[in-house]
Amino acid sequence: MSDGPNQLLRLDNVCKSYHKNLVLENISFCVNSGETVTLIGPNGAGKSTLMKISLGILEVSSGEVHRSKSISVGYMPQKVMIDEVLPLSVRDFLYLRPGINYDDVEEALETVRLSHLAMQPVQSASGGEMQRILLARALLGKPDLLVLDEPVQGIDIMGQQEIYGLIAKVRDETGCGVLMISHDLHLVMASTDQVLCLNRHICCSGTPEFVQDNPEYHAMMGRPMEGVAIYTHHHDAEHEHKHHGHEIEDHHHHD
Amino acid sequence: MIDEFIINALIAGTLVAVIAGPLGCFMVWRKMAYFGDTVSHSALMGVALGIAFDSENPLIMIATCSCVALFLLFLQRDRRFSSDTLLGILAHSALSIGMIIISMMDHFRTDMMYYLVGDILAIGMGDIYTIAGVVIISAICLFMIWRPLLSLTVHEDLARIEGINVNGIKIAYMLLIAFLVAVALKVIGVLLITALMIIPAAAARTISNTPLQMIIYSSCGGIISVFAGIFASSQWDVPAGPSIVLSATVLFLCGRFFVAHRA
Numbered sequence: 001m002s003d004g005p006n007q008l009l010r011l012d013n014v015c016k017s018y019h020k021n022l023v024l025e026n027i028s029f030c031v032n033s034g035e036t037v038t039l040i041g042p043n044g045a046g047k048s049t050l051m052k053i054s055l056g057i058l059e060v061s062s063g064e065v066h067r068s069k070s071i072s073v074g075y076m077p078q079k080v081m082i083d084e085v086l087p088l089s090v091r092d093f094l095y096l097r098p099g100i101n102y103d104d105v106e107e108a109l110e111t112v113r114l115s116h117l118a119m120q121p122v123q124s125a126s127g128g129e130m131q132r133i134l135l136a137r138a139l140l141g142k143p144d145l146l147v148l149d150e151p152v153q154g155i156d157i158m159g160q161q162e163i164y165g166l167i168a169k170v171r172d173e174t175g176c177g178v179l180m181i182s183h184d185l186h187l188v189m190a191s192t193d194q195v196l197c198l199n200r201h202i203c204c205s206g207t208p209e210f211v212q213d214n215p216e217y218h219a220m221m222g223r224p225m226e227g228v229a230i231y232t233h234h235h236d237a238e239h240e241h242k243h244h245g246h247e248i249e250d251h252h253h254h255d
Numbered sequence: 256m257i258d259e260f261i262i263n264a265l266i267a268g269t270l271v272a273v274i275a276g277p278l279g280c281f282m283v284w285r286k287m288a289y290f291g292d293t294v295s296h297s298a299l300m301g302v303a304l305g306i307a308f309d310s311e312n313p314l315i316m317i318a319t320c321s322c323v324a325l326f327l328l329f330l331q332r333d334r335r336f337s338s339d340t341l342l343g344i345l346a347h348s349a350l351s352i353g354m355i356i357i358s359m360m361d362h363f364r365t366d367m368m369y370y371l372v373g374d375i376l377a378i379g380m381g382d383i384y385t386i387a388g389v390v391i392i393s394a395i396c397l398f399m400i401w402r403p404l405l406s407l408t409v410h411e412d413l414a415r416i417e418g419i420n421v422n423g424i425k426i427a428y429m430l431l432i433a434f435l436v437a438v439a440l441k442v443i444g445v446l447l448i449t450a451l452m453i454i455p456a457a458a459a460r461t462i463s464n465t466p467l468q469m470i471i472y473s474s475c476g477g478i479i480s481v482f483a484g485i486f487a488s489s490q491w492d493v494p495a496g497p498s499i500v501l502s503a504t505v506l507f508l509c510g511r512f513f514v515a516h517r518a
Contacts, residue, residue, distance in 0.1 A: 057412055075416040082409055086284045087463045096406040097417050137413070147416075 006033040008071055008145045008177045014063035023049055025201040036178040038188050041198035047181045051149050074143030076134045078150050084123055091118040097140045108136040127154040148180035160187055264375040267383055268481030270390045271439045276474025277397055279452030284408050289339055291449035293346035295436045297323035299353035299445050302370050306360055313385050320433035372496035373444030389438045393431050400424050405466055443496045454503035461510035476506050
């Protein structure tokens with residue numbers, strides 16, 4: 001792989017082992033501006049480890065990580081628990097990001113439609129609200145690259161679509177690149193350009209449609225191929241997200 | 256007319272309380288109370304070394320406390336032992352070293368109580384200058400690092416990705432505690448320094464809505480405790496250090512039981 005002008009992140013043959021136990025083997029991929037790359041895979045596949053390596057929080061055992069030096073990164077961690085002993089409002093939580101002001105915070109809260117929570121203790125936010133707050137934090141500082149570790153975990157299906165819709169909207173508006181972990185291919189298909197199926201190594205990768213039909217994917221996820229609906233990738237975001245919920249609930253009848 | 260030693264005690268106590276407030280808040284937020292204890296126990300080793308070298312130089316104490324704090328960071332790299340195990344090892348080892356060295360000084364027969372609970376009423380002008388110097392430097396450092404320190408307290412990985420030098424800030428915070436312990440030893444003693452950091456911070460929690468409020472209330476609570484403790488001590492002839500701590504405890508209990516519980 002060579003450096004393109006829009007390339008934000010590139011991993012070359014990355015391996016990672018803990019105590020001689022190989023958890024990631026020969027991982028190579030890249031993320032470009034305006035592109036969404038989704039990591040998908042079973043528990044223990046090394047998704048979060050790969051994400052932390054991409055961010056530079058963890059060192060690689062071998063291989064190389066190239067991250068453009070000048071870019072700003074927005075990160076949404078998997079779970080954030082803030083102890084009650086710290087009196088922290090939602091607004092102050094967001095304000096922790098260095099180099100921003102309260103206007104930026106308000107703007108980010110508006111983007112995720114949580115302006116009404118600004119002065120509430122951050123601990124009082126529900127699971128879904130917390131995910132949106134974390135997304136707002138990631139959006140502060142105008143990231144060139146958004147890295148999202150299971151952005152929708154613990155959220156009901158309507159909330160999931162809303163968050164994925166928000167992410168796609170931000171990407172389309174700002175042209176940032178997105179690298180995210182998801183556990184459900186169908187929900188992210190519409191807004192994903194490239195899917196990487198990870199189970200210690202990359203089992204298969206490509207467009208969502210390609211991965212969807214790939215036997216490796218089904219072997220990895222332990223699901224039979226039948227009964228899985230196929231959606232096409234098109235860019236009419238608003239329409240798509242309304243549409244998806246129904247199809248997912250109804251697809252058994254169609255087949 | 257108030258006696259000079261009382262005024263000295265009030266000044267020294269206020270100086271220590273001002274900086275113990277914010278450091279204590281972070282200690283409570285970061286769940287590092289046991290770390291404070293470890294550093295203060297190691298201060299007794301500093302005392303012993305000072306006696307061995309026949310020197311009253313506060314730098315010996317600062318250096319000892321800082322070394323223990325940094326040694327802890329080094330030990331923490333081995334993930335097989337949790338922090339509280341390592342702290343337990345360090346705290347009691349340092350305490351034991353200190354006590355053995357002190358016991359070996361045949362010519363030195365001072366009351367151990369002095370080091371354990373401090374003697375704020377024996378503070379002289381020289382001590383006040385030392386304390387003031389350390390407190391001013393600590394306050395400036397803390398002012399510079401408090402926002403990044405708060406950020407990494409909330410979430411370390413997020414702070415790191417947002418460009419904060421996490422390890423540098425953590426070390427700075429640990430050194431600030433070591434500095435405070437070193438100069439607060441005379442004021443409140445090895446056993447009670449952590450209390451002066453933790454209790455006002457905990458008391459402040461019940462009436463605070465923002466981190467900054469909690470820091471300010473915590474410093475104020477500390478100052479009130481110092482005044483109340485010294486007053487009680489001179490009034491009823493009880494030790495000053497424990498009186499200060501108990502005053503802080505009363506503040507905490509008032510906050511806990513009389514301030515309406517916030518949702």
